[in-house]
Amino acid sequence: MSDRAYQLLEEQQKARGINLDAVKEQLKTLKIETPSWGYGDSGTRFKVYQKEGVPRTPFEKIEDAAQVHRYTGLAPSVAIHIPWDKVDDYGKLRSHAESLGLKIGAVNPNLFQEDEYMLGSVTNANEKIRRKATDHLLECVQIAKETGSRDISLWFADGTNYPGQGDIRKRKAWMQESLSEMYRALDPHMRMLIEYKCFEPAFYHTDLADWGMSYNLAMKLGPQAEVLVDTGHHLQGANIEHIVAYLIDEKRLGGFHFNSRKYADDDLIVGTTNPYELFLIFYQILLASKDNDEAIRNNVSNIAYMIDQSHSIEQKIPAMLRSVLNVQTQFAKALLINHDEVTDAQNRDDVLGAEDAVRKAFEFDVTPLLHAVRQEQGLPLDPMRAYLDSSYGKDILARGKGGASW
Numbered sequence: 001m002s003d004r005a006y007q008l009l010e011e012q013q014k015a016r017g018i019n020l021d022a023v024k025e026q027l028k029t030l031k032i033e034t035p036s037w038g039y040g041d042s043g044t045r046f047k048v049y050q051k052e053g054v055p056r057t058p059f060e061k062i063e064d065a066a067q068v069h070r071y072t073g074l075a076p077s078v079a080i081h082i083p084w085d086k087v088d089d090y091g092k093l094r095s096h097a098e099s100l101g102l103k104i105g106a107v108n109p110n111l112f113q114e115d116e117y118m119l120g121s122v123t124n125a126n127e128k129i130r131r132k133a134t135d136h137l138l139e140c141v142q143i144a145k146e147t148g149s150r151d152i153s154l155w156f157a158d159g160t161n162y163p164g165q166g167d168i169r170k171r172k173a174w175m176q177e178s179l180s181e182m183y184r185a186l187d188p189h190m191r192m193l194i195e196y197k198c199f200e201p202a203f204y205h206t207d208l209a210d211w212g213m214s215y216n217l218a219m220k221l222g223p224q225a226e227v228l229v230d231t232g233h234h235l236q237g238a239n240i241e242h243i244v245a246y247l248i249d250e251k252r253l254g255g256f257h258f259n260s261r262k263y264a265d266d267d268l269i270v271g272t273t274n275p276y277e278l279f280l281i282f283y284q285i286l287l288a289s290k291d292n293d294e295a296i297r298n299n300v301s302n303i304a305y306m307i308d309q310s311h312s313i314e315q316k317i318p319a320m321l322r323s324v325l326n327v328q329t330q331f332a333k334a335l336l337i338n339h340d341e342v343t344d345a346q347n348r349d350d351v352l353g354a355e356d357a358v359r360k361a362f363e364f365d366v367t368p369l370l371h372a373v374r375q376e377q378g379l380p381l382d383p384m385r386a387y388l389d390s391s392y393g394k395d396i397l398a399r400g401k402g403g404a405s406w
């Protein structure tokens with residue numbers, strides 16, 4: 001893409017009141033966390049595919065994540081999942097990440113893979129199992145202190161498959177009891193991000209099934225508890241950008257798990273099936289970032305953007321590169337929305353004009369803009385090509401098959 005293409009875009013945007021210099025500065029602030037589990041082997045409930053070159057240890061997962069940051073400048077932190085990423089010395093894991101220019105991001109407790117949790121973890125009717133689950137949460141708070149992580153992301157597979165299987169209200173109380181104990185262990189700067197999911201693995205009821213349940217729990221716990229929106233965790237047709245706007249307005253949007261879905265919690269590469277949804281999410285965030293209320297602006301500036309994907313048929317590092325680049329593209333497009341134009345149309349009750357003011361930003365080709373930003377940051381203009389041309393993908397084949405899974 002030539003300088004000429006950028007100049008044309010700049011002129012075009014100037015004419016509609018958008019200053020590309022300011023847009024470029026905002027683009028440079030975008031940070032997207034990638035998940036350690038996205039570099040490991042994964043699959044479906046039918047099969048986990050074993051690929052060659054997959055990291056064998058948490059240390060190697062971080063090395064792979066460093067590649068994504070190296071070529072994009074977008075992904076300076078990695079989320080870890082415990083016990084998938086259990087190590088003897090978390091200080092060592094942290095130093096390893098730092099030596100590669102990365103930070104350890106959110107710590108994700110895992111309360112869904114042990115036999116004892118079949119009927120629930122923090123909501124299990126058996127007190128001993130609830131104690132064990134709460135102890136794991138406390139262990140994760142401790143790990144987060146060692147890794148220097150601010151956030152602990154909480155997702156519970158807890159739920160039931162049949163009416164009558166569990167006492168829904170007792171389970172609700174047990175959940176709150178356990179999370180309250182965890183909350184008390186947090187340092188003042190730390191946050192609990194509470195994820196929800198409409199179904200799966202439980203198919204009748206899930207203890208935290210939607211954003212309202214997570215929000216209610218967060219409100220009861222205190223200001224360090226916020227809601228995590230995983231874009232794959234809603235029923236068909238849910239308006240995620242509405243949920244986003246609502247949570248920001250309540251100052252309780254803690255972060256995202258980005259991924260794409262078509263039918264269920266598909267964990268596909270973000271931006272591949274519904275890029276417009278991603279764009280509209282950023283529209284709400286950017287609109288709120290201009291709010292007069294400082295608390296709302298503050299909530300927006302602390303949103304943790306994280307990917308939550310598992311790559312089973314695709315190559316893992318390129319899949320992660322594609323993901324963060326897709327997020328960057330939609331963020332860039334949303335930065336081209338002229339909010340005054342939208343407001344003017346709203347004030348005139350001009351329904352089509354307002355819709356047009358939003359949609360047309362999505363329709364611009366932002367490639368020259370992204371190239372200009374990458375050039376200014378000393379990054380390759382085409383990060384995917386640069387990675388594929390490097391020897392890294394071939395070198396890691398020496399790891400062989402049988403690496404870490406999920």
Ligand code: PSV
Pocket residue numbers: 037108155195197230257265308
């Ligand atoms: C559950 O579906 C989820 O979205 C949670 O965030 C987990 O931690 C993650 O996927 C990995 O299984």
Ligand code: MN
Pocket residue numbers: 155195230257308
């Ligand atoms: Mn998730």
Ligand code: MN
Pocket residue numbers: 230232233265308
């Ligand atoms: Mn999920």
